Structure formats: structure tokens, C-alpha cells
Amino acid sequence: MKAMILAAGLGTRLKPWTDHHPKALAEVNGKSLLQRNVEYLQSHGIKDVIINVHHFANQIQDAIAQNNGWGSNIVISDESDEVLETGGGLWKAQHLLAGANDFVVMNVDMLTNLDLTAMIAAHQSKTALATLAITNRQSSRVFLWDEHQQLCGWRNKQTNEEKIKLAKENLQEFAFSGIHVISQEIFKHITQRGKFGMVDVYLSLCAQHPIFGYNHSGGKLLDVGKPESITQAEKMFG
Numbered sequence: 001m002k003a004m005i006l007a008a009g010l011g012t013r014l015k016p017w018t019d020h021h022p023k024a025l026a027e028v029n030g031k032s033l034l035q036r037n038v039e040y041l042q043s044h045g046i047k048d049v050i051i052n053v054h055h056f057a058n059q060i061q062d063a064i065a066q067n068n069g070w071g072s073n074i075v076i077s078d079e080s081d082e083v084l085e086t087g088g089g090l091w092k093a094q095h096l097l098a099g100a101n102d103f104v105v106m107n108v109d110m111l112t113n114l115d116l117t118a119m120i121a122a123h124q125s126k127t128a129l130a131t132l133a134i135t136n137r138q139s140s141r142v143f144l145w146d147e148h149q150q151l152c153g154w155r156n157k158q159t160n161e162e163k164i165k166l167a168k169e170n171l172q173e174f175a176f177s178g179i180h181v182i183s184q185e186i187f188k189h190i191t192q193r194g195k196f197g198m199v200d201v202y203l204s205l206c207a208q209h210p211i212f213g214y215n216h217s218g219g220k221l222l223d224v225g226k227p228e229s230i231t232q233a234e235k236m237f238g
Contacts (some may be wrong), residue, residue, distance in 0.1 A: 003104035007056035013225040022056040024108045028233040052077040087196040096182040107178035113220040123181040131181045134213040139175035149213040151206040165207045
């Protein structure tokens with residue numbers, strides 16, 4: 001199993017730290033977000049990791065080299081020329097993800113105690129094209145799911161914009177946690193190119209292909225995207 005940590009973003013919400021550093025190296029109790037997520041993947045048996053870089057890419061590469069990848073085999077996907085967003089970054093790195101039937105993708109600024117091993121098992125048992133970690137927390141943008149937690153659409157709760165791809169009754173709102181388990185098969189179906197997000201990919205594919213949610217509500221999950229969330233993370237994660 002391989003994993004990709006998305007670390008190329010500008011991290012504008014974490015200013016002023018990100019005026020001089022990448023968000024991936026913001027520290028929680030003496031460990032960077034990047035180190036924490038590399039070690040999180042290790043705890044679930046994943047040591048082959050691809051990391052995409054853009055903003056202060058050299059600082060991330062130096063940290064990896066100085067710490068010998070924190071015990072993992074880390075390969076860089078270089079987006080120095082242009083940030084490609086989640087989908088574009090994944091597409092660019094597909095050759096690095098080859099060799100495994102499924103792989104994990106996660107955002108560097110999400111910290112969680114999600115049982116990733118159980119999520120991978122659920123994904124494989126359903127032969128899903130992709131499985132997305134979800135919770136029932138408050139969020140302005142949510143995916144819409146049927147009673148079997150199959151993806152049916154998306155809603156922006158601030159603007160009331162909706163994109164319904166599978167018309168079913170009693171659709172449920174769950175927020176995406178920024179962690180995916182994805183089949184290699186997805187690369188055969190992605191039609192977008194350049195800079196694009198995975199939300200658009202999933203919505204374009206969910207009517208024809210099985211994309212499921214994995215509900216981990218009640219566990220620890222924190223988007224470490226703002227300076228005040230560092231303090232919160234230090235209380236939640238040792």
C-alpha cells in the first residue's frame with residue numbers, strides 16, 4: 001500500500017507562519033504536521049509515501065532529508081511551477097503511485113485518529129472506486145449520501161448550490177475529512193487535466209462508479225488550518 005500526502009498548498013489561513021514556511025512544517029507539540037501524518041501512516045503499515053510540494057518546497061525536502069523520512073520511504077512530486085490542486089496533484093503523481101491496487105490520499109493539515117486499516121478493509125470489501133472518510137460535523141460544504149453511504153451529490157449550505165448526480169430520497173449530509181482510499185482504476189476515468197479538485201472528479205464519476213463514505217464520527221479529527229487550531233491540536237494530540 002502506498003499513500004500520498006497533499007502538502008503543496010499555500011496555507012494562507014495559517015499566516016503569518018506561512019509567509020516564511022510551508023504549512024506542512026507547522027508544529028504541534030514539537031512535531032510538524034508532516035511528521036505526524038507520516039507516522040500516522042506508519043501506524044497503519046504504510047511506509048511508501050509520496051508528498052507533493054510547492055510552497056517553500058525546499059524546506060519540506062530539507063526536513064525529510066534531515067530526518068531520513070522519519071523512517072518512511074518518501075518520494076517527492078514536485079509542483080514548484082504551479083499548484084495543481086488535489087486532483088491535478090494526484091494526476092501528476094500517478095506514475096509514483098503505480099504498483100498497488102489501492103492507495104491512500106490525505107491532506108497534510110488534517111490530524112485524526114481514524115482507524116485507517118478498517119477504512120481500507122471497508123473500501124476493498126465493497127470493490128469501491130474510492131472511499132472517502134466522512135463525519136457528521138458542521139461544514140458549509142457537504143457531500144450527499146444515500147442510506148448505504150454511496151455518494152449521490154454535493155451541497156454548498158451557504159449558497160444553497162446543489163449538484164445531485166444520483167436522485168434518491170432522504171439524502172444525508174456528511175462532511176469530507178480529507179482522507180481518501182482510491183483504486184488505481186480511477187486514473188482510467190479521470191477526464192480533467194491541469195488544475196482541478198477531486199470533488200469535481202468524484203461528482204463526475206459517482207453516477208456510474210461506486211464511491212462510498214466511511215463514517216468515523218465521534219473520533220478525533222481536526223483541520224489544522226488556522227493559528228488558533230494549533231493550540232486546539234496541542235490539547236487533542238500528544
